[in-house]
Amino acid sequence: MTHPLPSSITQYFAGKNIGDFETALSGFAPDAVVADESHSHQGREAIGAWMQDTHRRYRDMAEILSATVTEPITTVSARISGNFPGSPITLDFSFTLQDDRITRLEIA
Numbered sequence: 598m599t600h601p602l603p604s605s606i607t608q609y610f611a612g613k614n615i616g617d618f619e620t621a622l623s624g625f626a627p628d629a630v631v632a633d634e635s636h637s638h639q640g641r642e643a644i645g646a647w648m649q650d651t652h653r654r655y656r657d658m659a660e661i662l663s664a665t666v667t668e669p670i671t672t673v674s675a676r677i678s679g680n681f682p683g684s685p686i687t688l689d690f691s692f693t694l695q696d697d698r699i700t701r702l703e704i705a
Contacts, residue, residue, distance in 0.1 A: 602664055603697050606671060614658050618648050626698040633704040655679040662687065669693055 605624025612621030622645050631638045631647060638647040651657060657679035664673045671692045678685035693701035 602661075602673070603671065603694060605694065605697050605699050606664075606673065606692055609692075609699065609702075610659050610661060610673075610675070613648060613652070616652055618645050618652075621648055624697070624699050626695065626700045629698075629700050629702070631702045631704070633702075655681050657681075669695065 603624075608624045609621050612618060612623070622641055625641055625644055627641055628639065629641070629644060631644050633647070633651075638644050657677055659675040659677050662674045662676055664671060671694060673690045673692065674687055675690060676685050677688050689705050691703040691705070692699050
C-alpha cells in the first residue's frame, strides 16, 4: 500500500535531486545515521558530505516509485539514474522517523 510521504522524506528526495543539500538535510535529526554502500555516516555534517560526494561522483537522480509504512520505518522504492554502471537501478530507502525527523536512512 502506498502512503503520502512525510515532509522530511519529500525534502530529502527533492533537495538531493537538484543538489540543494540544505533542503535535503533539513529533515534529518542532528545525530541521524545514513547507511549506504557498506559505510555509515553519522550527524548532519557527515551526511551532508556524503550527499555532496555521491552527487559529484554519480550525478544521481531519484524517481519515487512506491512507499510503504511499517512503523516507525517508511520504505521508499525509487528508480535511481546517474553516472554509474547499470543505471538506472531500483533501490529501497528505509527511513526511520521520530516526530517527522529522519533518525536513520538505510539504502539497499
